[in-house]
Amino acid sequence: MDTIILKARGKINLTLDVVGKRDNGYHDLRMIMQTINLHDTITITKTKTEGIRINNNLAWLPKDDKNITYKAAAKFLEESNIKAGIYIDIFKRIPVAAGLAGGSSDAAAVLVGLNKLFGTHYSKRQLMKMGVEIGADVPFCILRGTALAEGIGEVLTPLPSLPPMHILLAKPNISVSTASVYKALNIAEIEKHPETDDYVEAIKRQDIDYMTTHMGNVLEDVTIKMHPQIEEIKQDMIRMGALGSMMSGSGPTVFGIFPSKYEATLAAEYFKNKCGLREVHVTSTFCKAKREGKRRHERKRYKHKHEDK
Structure with a gap:
């Protein structure tokens, strides 16, 4: 090869x-x-x-x-x-x-x-x-x-694989330096920390309602102060039907979890055509367990096929 x-x-x-x-x-x-x-x-x-x-x-x-x-x-x-x-x-x-x-x-x-x-x-x-x-x-x-x-x-x-979720990504027409975000972060001033342990338990019980309403990113406050349009995109996603919306990492990309691919696609058109965002993508969560199960099935089918010969 x-x-x-x-x-x-x-x-x-x-x-x-x-x-x-x-x-x-x-x-x-x-x-x-x-x-x-x-x-x-x-x-x-x-x-x-x-x-x-x-x-x-x-x-x-x-x-x-x-x-x-x-x-x-x-x-x-x-x-x-x-x-x-x-x-x-x-x-x-x-x-x-x-x-x-x-x-x-x-x-x-x-x-x-x-x-x-x-x-x-x-x-x-x-x-x-x-x-x-x-x-x-x-x-x-x-x-x-x-x-x-x-x-x-x-x-x-x-952790256990998430249930399949429809994700909309919308990146403002800016770039953010990760180093600058962390440099501006004052840990003592963080008012609300994510409930990470509770979120882990929600994943284990596959509680989509909890997962979509209890996301949290302490870097949001820092990056949003630099680029307020991030908050506007979050609110627009919720208004257009997202079950939850948040900035990923140090930003500036905002993602929304939507009930269906159709609704995510409609929202994507809004951000492209009305807001002029150049980088907007409809995607989904990657299910590792499903992929590994498919591979096992393919290996098993291949083995049976060749044993029959």
Whole structure:
């Protein structure tokens, strides 16, 4: 196998709490993260000439060692002591600098893809250990599904898959620096923390009503002060039928959970045509259990098919 194609799926935060700050400047977090089906496409090809080459469909994105996928490939080759040529083509759909972990997911896909391409048989845990040195969200993007994330985001506890949910993403025509948001955050001034433990229990009992009405993100107050249109988008989503709406990560993307794909699509048209937002996407929650069940079924069907011959 010389080429592999992977889906690098984005994420949203259903809760995001900041519970402390370390001496090194990093913040201790407690949050529930959820993979969504909006994805970038990553194509990795072995080449005869040693080195890492990057291409993508956005001309302004870096194609050198400043690109996080380059860093992921370099880390993998260093850890595995492999000397090889790699060409990585990235087709971006996930908005950039948007609180959706698009770059982290691309890096995660590169680690997973190279592991398959070179047959190195690293475990998921080993890949996640590599990933955290590239970015705090990379381990979750390797794990995928639904998880409680702690530490700087790298301490992960898998949770049951969410019921299928229709998600609308709307990114204002701005970008937000994650570093600037955390720098402006004063933990002592946080008035309301998400009820993360209760939210975990709601996920376990599949309580959609609780999940849609008890989301919380302590970074919202900081980012909304910088960009008030985020609050306007949230309120518009609720007005248009969202069961719940919140900013993802440090922003600026707002997501809404809608009762149906039809209602999410109608709201998407409003944000595109009436509000002039360039990056609006209708997607859904990624169900890890369903996907793994499908894979088991396909393997079983393949086995039976060949046993019959």
